[in-house]
Structure formats: C-alpha cells, structure tokens
Amino acid sequence: MTRIAVIGGGKIGEALISGLLQAGHAVKDLVVAEQHPARADELAAAYSVRVTTPSDAAEGADVIVMAVKPGDVESALTEVSKVELDGEREQLLVSLAAGIPTAFYETRLPAGFPVVRVMPNTPMLVGEGVSVLAPGRHVKKEHLELVRGVLSSVGKVVVVPESQIDAVTAVSGSGPAYFFLVAEAMIDAGVGLGLTRATATELVVQTMVGSAAMLDRSGESATELRAAVTSPGGTTAAAIRRLEGNGLRTAFFDALEAAKIRSAELGTTTE
Ligand SMILES: NC(=O)C1=CN([C@@H]2O[C@H](COP(=O)(O)OP(=O)(O)OC[C@H]3O[C@@H](n4cnc5c(N)ncnc54)[C@H](OP(=O)(O)O)[C@@H]3O)[C@@H](O)[C@H]2O)C=CC1
Numbered sequence: 001m002t003r004i005a006v007i008g009g010g011k012i013g014e015a016l017i018s019g020l021l022q023a024g025h026a027v028k029d030l031v032v033a034e035q036h037p038a039r040a041d042e043l044a045a046a047y048s049v050r051v052t053t054p055s056d057a058a059e060g061a062d063v064i065v066m067a068v069k070p071g072d073v074e075s076a077l078t079e080v081s082k083v084e085l086d087g088e089r090e091q092l093l094v095s096l097a098a099g100i101p102t103a104f105y106e107t108r109l110p111a112g113f114p115v116v117r118v119m120p121n122t123p124m125l126v127g128e129g130v131s132v133l134a135p136g137r138h139v140k141k142e143h144l145e146l147v148r149g150v151l152s153s154v155g156k157v158v159v160v161p162e163s164q165i166d167a168v169t170a171v172s173g174s175g176p177a178y179f180f181l182v183a184e185a186m187i188d189a190g191v192g193l194g195l196t197r198a199t200a201t202e203l204v205v206q207t208m209v210g211s212a213a214m215l216d217r218s219g220e221s222a223t224e225l226r227a228a229v230t231s232p233g234g235t236t237a238a239a240i241r242r243l244e245g246n247g248l249r250t251a252f253f254d255a256l257e258a259a260k261i262r263s264a265e266l267g268t269t270t271e
C-alpha cells in the first residue's frame with residue numbers, strides 16, 4: 001500500500017488521516033509529523049498513528065503531504081529535505097497549502113521532483129470531500145493516478161490547470177465554511193422565531209442534507225430546485241425577496257473574489 005507522510009497534523013491533516021483510515025488505509029502505512037506536542041499526543045491517541053518529525057516521516061514515504069499553514073511551508077520543507085528525497089523512485093510531494101505554487105517546491109527540491117498541488121476540503125473527514133488536483137512540471141501520468149487513487153478514497157477528485165487553483169480554493173476549499181455559516185444563521189433565525197435551539201438545529205441540518213442530496217442526485221439544477229420550492233405568492237418567495245434585497249448574491253460574488261485574491265496573495269507573501 002502507498003506509504004503516506006502527512007506533515008502537519010492540524011485540521012486538514014486530521015481530516016485526511018481520519019478519512020484515509022475510515023476508507024481502509026493501513027495505519028502502518030501512515031505517519032504524521034506534528035510539532036505541537038499536545039496535538040501530537042491527541043492524534044496518536046485518537047488514530048493510533050505514528051507521530052514523528054518531518055524528516056523521519058518523509059524517510060521512506062511514497063507520498064509526502066504538506067499540510068502546514070502557508071507561512072510554515074518553507075521551514076517544513078527544509079526539515080523534510082534533511083532526508084535524501086528521490087523523485088526517480090516515484091516519491092512525490094502533494095501540497096495542500098493554499099496559495100503556494102508548485103514552482104515554490106520545484107525550485108527547492110531535487111531537480112525533477114514531482115509536485116502535485118491539491119486543494120482539498122474538510123468533508124474528506126467523512127469521505128465526502130472534493131480534492132482538486134493541479135500537476136506541477138515534473139508530474140507524470142502515473143504520479144497523478146497515484147494521488148487520484150489516494151484522494152478518491154476520501155471523496156471526489158477533479159483535475160484542473162494550476163492557473164485555476166486560486167478560484168477553486170475560493171469555491172470548494174473555503175466552501176464548507178460558507179455552508180456552516182448559513183447553517184449557523186438559519187439556526188439563530190429559527191431560535192429567534194421561538195423554536196428551541198435543538199429543534200432549529202435538527203431542522204436546519206436535515207434540510208441541508210436533503211437539499212444537498214437532491215442537488216447531487218436529482219439531475220436538476222439549483223435554479224430548478226429552488227423554483228420548485230417557491231410557490232407563487234408564498235412563503236419562500238417572501239423570504240427570497242428579502243435575501244436578494246439584502247444583497248445575498250452580491251455578497252457571494254464579493255466573498256469568493258476576496259478568497260481568490262487572498263489565495264494568490266498567500267503564494268506571494270511566503271516567497
Ligand atoms: N482547514 C481547511 O479547511 C483547509 C486547509 N488547507 C490548507 O492546509 C494547510 C493546513 O491548514 P490547517 O490544517 O487548517 O492548519 P492548522 O494550523 O490546523 O494545522 C497545521 C499544523 O501543522 C503544524 N506544523 C507547522 N509547522 C510544522 C512543522 N515544521 N512540522 C510539524 N508540524 C508543523 C502546526 O503546529 P502549530 O500549531 O504549532 O503551528 C499545526 O498543528 C494550510 O496550508 C491551508 O491552506 C487547504 C484546504 C482546506
């Protein structure tokens with residue numbers, strides 16, 4: 001089985017570890033590097049996974065996954081590079097860091113070392129993630145297939161040119177946060193209308209699950225599905241008029257543009 005070293009055991013590192021283990025990946029083929037001692041203990045206790053230093057983790061790994069904050073990538077890469085890395089024997093690096101281009105790694109790793117930039121999202125924790133792959137200059141078909149194989153066990157996989165990754169980050173990388181924010185707002189609104197928090201939460205969560213399932217499986221577009229809920233002169237029309245009047249659509253256009261700009265910025269400020 002593919003030996004995977006996850007450098008950085010934070011939110012996305014844990015989502016990947018948990019998703020892979022639930023999908024049947026052997027714990028002996030998984031190793032994590034986490035510098036925060038309390039967090040390292042937590043991961044070892046929760047997943048029985050070996051937690052060590054970046055260089056020890058990278059030694060012998062087939063896939064090195066960089067899952068530290070963008071500003072920590074350079075120092076983590078220096079630590080990983082203490083071991084002899086070998087792109088010739090199919091070893092490759094997968095970067096999950098927002099903003100950091102494949103060229104950043106390629107100029108610091110041994111010549112020809114393959115790097116795949118990936119924008120994942122946290123629902124991989126429950127096997128429902130989407131991982132968007134952008135191959136670097138030295139990535140061969142078999143490298144891409146290896147990464148696709150690993151990440152398809154924790155959700156969907158999409159491949160795009162690297163020029164689209166900042167936009168992808170704005171849509172699906174950050175995307176779960178937008179849905180959680182909408183859920184929070186709807187729960188609070190339900191409480192404001194007199195429901196208990198428990199009832200409001202149950203209703204909002206199941207409404208989100210059901211709506212997502214319809215979007216995924218009905219074959220109808222979001223516009224068609226929304227129209228089907230909106231009875232003429234009814235309650236939904238009254239609510240949507242307020243949402244649009246309060247600039248919901250413009251807010252999303254602005255928000256995603258800000259996220260895309262921030263992603264590009266993260267790549268330049270760490271250089
Ligand atoms: N969270 C998300 O939903 C997503 C995150 N990403 C990307 O994933 C990366 C990680 O994000 P996230 O998980 O949220 O961040 P976290 O801060 O939760 O996790 C990063 C972890 O790595 C540790 N770390 C930093 N440097 C080292 C090192 N040299 N060796 C070992 N461990 C180290 C950090 O320790 P310490 O706390 O001490 O710094 C921290 O525990 C980012 O680059 C982000 O852009 C991509 C898509 C989605």
Ligand SMILES: O=C(O)[C@@H]1CCC=N1
Nearest residue numbers: 098169172173174175
């Ligand atoms: O907020 C961030 O910067 C990271 C990247 C995408 C999701 N979380």
